[in-house]
Amino acid sequence: MIPEALALSAVLFTIGTIGVLTRRNAIMIFMCVELMLNAVNLSFVALSNVYGVTGQVFVVFVMTVAAAEAAVGLAIIIAVFRHGQSVNLKNINLLKG
Amino acid sequence: MPTSPGLFYQVHFYLFGLLAIASALAFVTRKSPVSAALWLVSVLFNLAALYVMMGAHFVGVIQVLVYAGAIMVVFLFVVMLLNLGHPDELSDIRGTWGRLAAGLVGLALLAQVMVLARTRFTPRLQPPTNPVFGGPPDRGAVGTVAHPLFTEHLLAFELTSILLLAAIVGAVTIGKRRAAA
DSSP states (O other): OHHHHHHHHHHHHHHHHHHHHHBOBHHHHHHHHHHHHHHHHHHHHHHHHHHOTHHHHHHHHHHHHHHHHHHHHHHHHHHHHHHHSOOBGGGOOTTOO | OOSSOOHHHHHHHHHHHHHHHHHHHHHHHOSSHHHHHHHHHHHHHHHHHHHHHTTOHHHHHHIIIIIIIIIHHHHHHHHHHTTOOOGGGOOOBOOHHHHHHHHHHHHHHHHHHHHHHHOOOOGGGSOOSSOSOOSOOSSHHHHHHHHHHHTTTHHHHHHHHHHHHHHHHHHHHHHSOTTTO
16 A cells, blocks of 8 residues: 555655645645645655654654744744734735745 | 554555545635634644544654644634635635646646655665564654653753744744734
8 A cells, every 4th residue: 555655645745835835825835834744744654564663753753844844834833923913925025036 | 553453454544534625625725714724724734633543642643632622712712803704805815826836736746646656766865674673662653752852852952842842932023923022
Protein backbone atom coordinates (compact mmCIF):
# COMPACT_ATOMS: atom_id res chain seq x y z
CA MET A 1 0.00 0.00 0.00
CA ILE A 2 3.03 2.32 0.01
CA PRO A 3 2.63 3.48 -3.65
CA GLU A 4 -1.02 4.30 -2.99
CA ALA A 5 -0.09 6.29 0.11
CA LEU A 6 2.56 8.22 -1.82
CA ALA A 7 0.07 8.97 -4.62
CA LEU A 8 -2.47 10.18 -2.05
CA SER A 9 0.24 12.37 -0.53
CA ALA A 10 1.01 13.87 -3.96
CA VAL A 11 -2.67 14.56 -4.66
CA LEU A 12 -3.18 16.23 -1.27
CA PHE A 13 -0.05 18.35 -1.76
CA THR A 14 -1.31 19.45 -5.18
CA ILE A 15 -4.72 20.37 -3.75
CA GLY A 16 -2.97 22.43 -1.08
CA THR A 17 -0.85 24.21 -3.69
CA ILE A 18 -3.90 25.02 -5.79
CA GLY A 19 -5.57 26.38 -2.66
CA VAL A 20 -2.61 28.63 -1.90
CA LEU A 21 -2.66 29.94 -5.46
CA THR A 22 -6.40 30.52 -5.78
CA ARG A 23 -7.35 31.99 -2.40
CA ARG A 24 -6.83 35.57 -1.26
CA ASN A 25 -7.86 35.17 2.36
CA ALA A 26 -4.68 34.95 4.44
CA ILE A 27 -6.19 32.46 6.90
CA MET A 28 -7.30 30.17 4.08
CA ILE A 29 -3.78 30.28 2.64
CA PHE A 30 -2.42 29.30 6.03
CA MET A 31 -4.78 26.35 6.26
CA CYS A 32 -3.74 25.24 2.75
CA VAL A 33 -0.11 25.30 3.89
CA GLU A 34 -1.11 23.06 6.81
CA LEU A 35 -2.68 20.68 4.29
CA MET A 36 0.59 20.58 2.34
CA LEU A 37 2.53 19.82 5.54
CA ASN A 38 0.13 16.97 6.25
CA ALA A 39 0.64 15.56 2.77
CA VAL A 40 4.37 15.46 3.41
CA ASN A 41 3.75 13.80 6.78
CA LEU A 42 1.79 11.08 5.00
CA SER A 43 4.76 10.23 2.79
CA PHE A 44 7.05 10.22 5.84
CA VAL A 45 4.80 7.71 7.59
CA ALA A 46 4.41 5.58 4.46
CA LEU A 47 8.15 5.41 3.88
CA SER A 48 8.83 4.70 7.55
CA ASN A 49 7.47 1.22 6.82
CA VAL A 50 10.44 0.67 4.51
CA TYR A 51 13.26 2.69 6.01
CA GLY A 52 12.67 2.51 9.75
CA VAL A 53 10.98 4.61 12.42
CA THR A 54 13.06 7.74 11.73
CA GLY A 55 10.26 8.84 9.41
CA GLN A 56 7.82 8.86 12.32
CA VAL A 57 10.27 10.86 14.43
CA PHE A 58 10.46 13.41 11.63
CA VAL A 59 6.67 13.63 11.56
CA VAL A 60 6.80 14.68 15.21
CA PHE A 61 9.33 17.40 14.33
CA VAL A 62 7.22 18.58 11.37
CA MET A 63 4.18 18.84 13.63
CA THR A 64 6.18 20.92 16.11
CA VAL A 65 7.29 23.27 13.35
CA ALA A 66 3.70 23.46 12.08
CA ALA A 67 2.47 24.43 15.54
CA ALA A 68 5.14 27.12 15.87
CA GLU A 69 4.37 28.37 12.37
CA ALA A 70 0.66 28.53 13.10
CA ALA A 71 1.23 30.51 16.31
CA VAL A 72 3.55 33.08 14.74
CA GLY A 73 1.63 33.27 11.47
CA LEU A 74 -1.71 33.85 13.14
CA ALA A 75 -0.11 36.54 15.33
CA ILE A 76 1.12 38.21 12.14
CA ILE A 77 -2.37 37.94 10.62
CA ILE A 78 -3.88 39.56 13.72
CA ALA A 79 -1.31 42.38 13.52
CA VAL A 80 -2.03 42.89 9.82
CA PHE A 81 -5.78 42.91 10.47
CA ARG A 82 -5.33 45.49 13.20
CA HIS A 83 -3.37 47.62 10.74
CA GLY A 84 -5.72 47.44 7.76
CA GLN A 85 -9.00 45.91 9.02
CA SER A 86 -8.71 43.16 6.41
CA VAL A 87 -7.03 39.82 5.83
CA ASN A 88 -7.73 39.86 2.10
CA LEU A 89 -4.39 39.88 0.31
CA LYS A 90 -5.95 42.13 -2.33
CA ASN A 91 -5.81 44.94 0.23
CA ILE A 92 -2.32 44.11 1.50
CA ASN A 93 -0.16 45.20 -1.41
CA LEU A 94 2.32 47.66 0.06
CA LEU A 95 5.21 45.69 -1.43
CA LYS A 96 3.64 45.50 -4.89
CA GLY A 97 5.76 47.36 -7.43
CA MET B 1 1.41 -2.63 8.21
CA PRO B 2 0.88 -6.27 7.37
CA THR B 3 3.08 -7.70 4.66
CA SER B 4 0.14 -8.95 2.57
CA PRO B 5 -2.83 -6.70 3.29
CA GLY B 6 -6.17 -8.43 3.14
CA LEU B 7 -9.31 -7.21 1.44
CA PHE B 8 -10.62 -5.63 4.66
CA TYR B 9 -7.42 -3.59 5.00
CA GLN B 10 -7.42 -2.52 1.35
CA VAL B 11 -11.06 -1.45 1.33
CA HIS B 12 -10.55 0.73 4.38
CA PHE B 13 -7.29 2.14 3.06
CA TYR B 14 -9.01 3.28 -0.14
CA LEU B 15 -12.05 4.46 1.81
CA PHE B 16 -10.03 6.74 4.07
CA GLY B 17 -7.89 7.90 1.16
CA LEU B 18 -10.88 8.84 -0.99
CA LEU B 19 -12.55 10.53 1.98
CA ALA B 20 -9.37 12.54 2.55
CA ILE B 21 -9.25 13.66 -1.09
CA ALA B 22 -12.95 14.54 -1.15
CA SER B 23 -12.63 16.51 2.08
CA ALA B 24 -9.57 18.32 0.75
CA LEU B 25 -11.45 19.30 -2.42
CA ALA B 26 -14.38 20.54 -0.33
CA PHE B 27 -11.88 22.39 1.87
CA VAL B 28 -10.31 24.44 -0.92
CA THR B 29 -13.64 25.31 -2.51
CA ARG B 30 -15.57 26.54 0.54
CA LYS B 31 -16.05 30.30 0.78
CA SER B 32 -16.58 30.52 4.51
CA PRO B 33 -13.36 30.03 6.51
CA VAL B 34 -15.27 28.21 9.26
CA SER B 35 -16.67 25.46 7.01
CA ALA B 36 -13.30 25.22 5.27
CA ALA B 37 -11.62 24.68 8.64
CA LEU B 38 -14.13 21.95 9.51
CA TRP B 39 -13.45 20.17 6.21
CA LEU B 40 -9.72 20.42 6.97
CA VAL B 41 -10.42 18.75 10.32
CA SER B 42 -12.09 15.96 8.35
CA VAL B 43 -8.96 15.60 6.20
CA LEU B 44 -6.81 15.43 9.33
CA PHE B 45 -8.99 12.72 10.90
CA ASN B 46 -8.84 10.60 7.74
CA LEU B 47 -5.07 11.01 7.64
CA ALA B 48 -4.89 9.95 11.29
CA ALA B 49 -6.81 6.80 10.40
CA LEU B 50 -4.34 6.11 7.60
CA TYR B 51 -1.41 6.63 9.99
CA VAL B 52 -2.86 4.07 12.37
CA MET B 53 -3.43 1.65 9.49
CA MET B 54 0.20 2.05 8.43
CA GLY B 55 1.45 1.12 11.89
CA ALA B 56 2.23 4.64 13.16
CA HIS B 57 -0.11 4.57 16.13
CA PHE B 58 1.56 7.31 18.14
CA VAL B 59 1.66 9.64 15.14
CA GLY B 60 -2.03 9.02 14.57
CA VAL B 61 -2.86 9.98 18.15
CA ILE B 62 -0.66 13.06 17.95
CA GLN B 63 -2.32 14.00 14.67
CA VAL B 64 -5.74 14.06 16.32
CA LEU B 65 -4.57 15.73 19.54
CA VAL B 66 -2.21 18.37 18.15
CA TYR B 67 -3.46 19.06 14.64
CA ALA B 68 -7.19 18.55 14.81
CA GLY B 69 -7.39 19.43 18.49
CA ALA B 70 -5.02 22.33 18.99
CA ILE B 71 -3.89 23.93 15.74
CA MET B 72 -7.32 23.97 14.13
CA VAL B 73 -8.85 25.39 17.31
CA VAL B 74 -6.35 28.24 17.13
CA PHE B 75 -7.32 28.84 13.50
CA LEU B 76 -11.02 28.89 14.34
CA PHE B 77 -10.33 31.12 17.31
CA VAL B 78 -8.60 33.67 15.08
CA VAL B 79 -11.48 33.51 12.58
CA MET B 80 -13.85 34.24 15.44
CA LEU B 81 -11.61 36.97 16.88
CA LEU B 82 -11.38 38.82 13.57
CA ASN B 83 -15.09 38.23 12.87
CA LEU B 84 -14.46 36.72 9.44
CA GLY B 85 -17.31 34.25 9.41
CA HIS B 86 -19.55 36.07 6.91
CA PRO B 87 -19.03 34.47 3.52
CA ASP B 88 -20.84 37.19 1.57
CA GLU B 89 -18.15 39.79 2.13
CA LEU B 90 -15.37 37.36 1.32
CA SER B 91 -15.05 36.96 -2.43
CA ASP B 92 -11.56 35.71 -1.82
CA ILE B 93 -11.21 33.20 -4.66
CA ARG B 94 -9.18 34.70 -7.47
CA GLY B 95 -10.55 35.35 -10.94
CA THR B 96 -10.27 33.30 -14.11
CA TRP B 97 -6.56 33.93 -14.67
CA GLY B 98 -5.67 32.98 -11.13
CA ARG B 99 -7.65 29.75 -11.36
CA LEU B 100 -6.14 28.94 -14.74
CA ALA B 101 -2.62 29.50 -13.45
CA ALA B 102 -3.33 27.43 -10.34
CA GLY B 103 -4.73 24.59 -12.44
CA LEU B 104 -1.66 24.63 -14.67
CA VAL B 105 0.68 24.59 -11.67
CA GLY B 106 -1.30 21.71 -10.18
CA LEU B 107 -1.12 19.74 -13.42
CA ALA B 108 2.62 20.42 -13.62
CA LEU B 109 3.12 19.18 -10.05
CA LEU B 110 1.15 16.00 -10.71
CA ALA B 111 3.02 15.47 -13.99
CA GLN B 112 6.33 15.76 -12.13
CA VAL B 113 5.19 13.12 -9.67
CA MET B 114 4.10 10.80 -12.48
CA VAL B 115 7.47 11.26 -14.23
CA LEU B 116 9.27 10.54 -10.96
CA ALA B 117 7.18 7.42 -10.48
CA ARG B 118 8.34 6.05 -13.83
CA THR B 119 11.98 7.12 -13.67
CA ARG B 120 14.77 4.63 -13.06
CA PHE B 121 16.92 5.82 -10.20
CA THR B 122 20.42 4.81 -9.30
CA PRO B 123 20.36 1.83 -6.93
CA ARG B 124 21.18 4.01 -3.93
CA LEU B 125 17.97 5.98 -4.40
CA GLN B 126 15.72 3.01 -4.95
CA PRO B 127 13.73 1.67 -2.06
CA PRO B 128 14.85 -1.81 -1.09
CA THR B 129 12.67 -4.52 -2.59
CA ASN B 130 12.82 -6.50 0.63
CA PRO B 131 12.37 -4.02 3.46
CA VAL B 132 15.40 -3.66 5.69
CA PHE B 133 12.98 -2.78 8.41
CA GLY B 134 10.67 -5.59 9.29
CA GLY B 135 8.28 -3.60 11.42
CA PRO B 136 8.68 -1.67 14.64
CA PRO B 137 10.52 -3.41 17.43
CA ASP B 138 8.14 -4.34 20.18
CA ARG B 139 8.35 -1.23 22.34
CA GLY B 140 4.68 -0.34 22.28
CA ALA B 141 3.04 2.53 20.46
CA VAL B 142 4.86 5.33 22.30
CA GLY B 143 8.22 3.63 22.72
CA THR B 144 8.53 3.10 18.98
CA VAL B 145 8.84 6.85 18.48
CA ALA B 146 10.23 7.77 21.88
CA HIS B 147 13.29 5.52 21.79
CA PRO B 148 14.88 7.00 18.65
CA LEU B 149 13.70 10.46 19.70
CA PHE B 150 15.66 10.30 22.95
CA THR B 151 18.71 8.48 21.63
CA GLU B 152 19.59 9.28 18.01
CA HIS B 153 17.68 12.56 17.70
CA LEU B 154 18.19 13.93 21.19
CA LEU B 155 19.94 17.12 20.02
CA ALA B 156 17.19 17.92 17.51
CA PHE B 157 14.61 17.23 20.19
CA GLU B 158 16.23 19.67 22.60
CA LEU B 159 16.63 22.31 19.89
CA THR B 160 12.90 21.98 19.20
CA SER B 161 12.25 23.38 22.66
CA ILE B 162 14.23 26.50 21.73
CA LEU B 163 12.16 26.77 18.54
CA LEU B 164 8.94 26.57 20.53
CA LEU B 165 10.18 29.15 23.05
CA ALA B 166 11.12 31.53 20.23
CA ALA B 167 7.70 30.97 18.63
CA ILE B 168 5.91 31.75 21.90
CA VAL B 169 7.91 34.94 22.45
CA GLY B 170 7.46 35.96 18.82
CA ALA B 171 3.72 35.36 18.82
CA VAL B 172 3.23 37.36 22.00
CA THR B 173 5.43 40.19 20.76
CA ILE B 174 3.80 40.44 17.33
CA GLY B 175 0.28 40.06 18.62
CA LYS B 176 0.68 42.65 21.34
CA ARG B 177 -1.19 45.91 20.92
CA ARG B 178 1.00 48.84 19.93
CA ALA B 179 -0.61 51.13 22.50
CA ALA B 180 0.20 48.80 25.38
CA ALA B 181 3.87 48.64 24.44
